[in-house]
Amino acid sequence: MMGKDKLVERIEETELEKTQIEKDVWEKHIYLDENKVLIIGYEEEESFDEQKPGEETVRNYYWYWELRETESWDVLFDNHDKEFNFCESVLGEFTDQDRVEDMVGDIEEEDVCTWSEQDWIEDISEDIAEEAIEWLENLKK
Secondary structure, eight states: OOHHHHHHHHHSSSOOOOOOSSSSSSEEEEEEETTTTEEEEEEEOOSOOOOOTTTTEEEEEEEEEEEHHHHHHHEEEEEOOOOOEEEEETTTBBSSSSHHHHHHSSOOOOOOTTTTOSSGGGHHHHHHHHHHHHHHHHHHH
């Protein structure tokens, strides 16, 4: 079984890729020993606010992860608890922070998304690795 430090490294270094579904979902697949894959991703939370042209809005995202069988794709364990969230301010079709600031002035993402502390995978990689290792150990029992 892979050690925690090695798994954290793989979680942080594996690239996210946009999934083929229409929603804003990004995932990374980390193939482990014994025909298992750890899927880590984030998706936009459903919003009921109407985005008005020219107005700034905030999009909320949450991280999730799953352990699956590589052959059958059966979910063995998952965490979709929405415990780790982040948000992004958006102005029209501009999501790049510098472009938003050009349009509305100097703003800090932290001022818009005060509760958002898990923007980067590095912020939560140890938590994910610990839970994934626990899942793998439970399968061996």
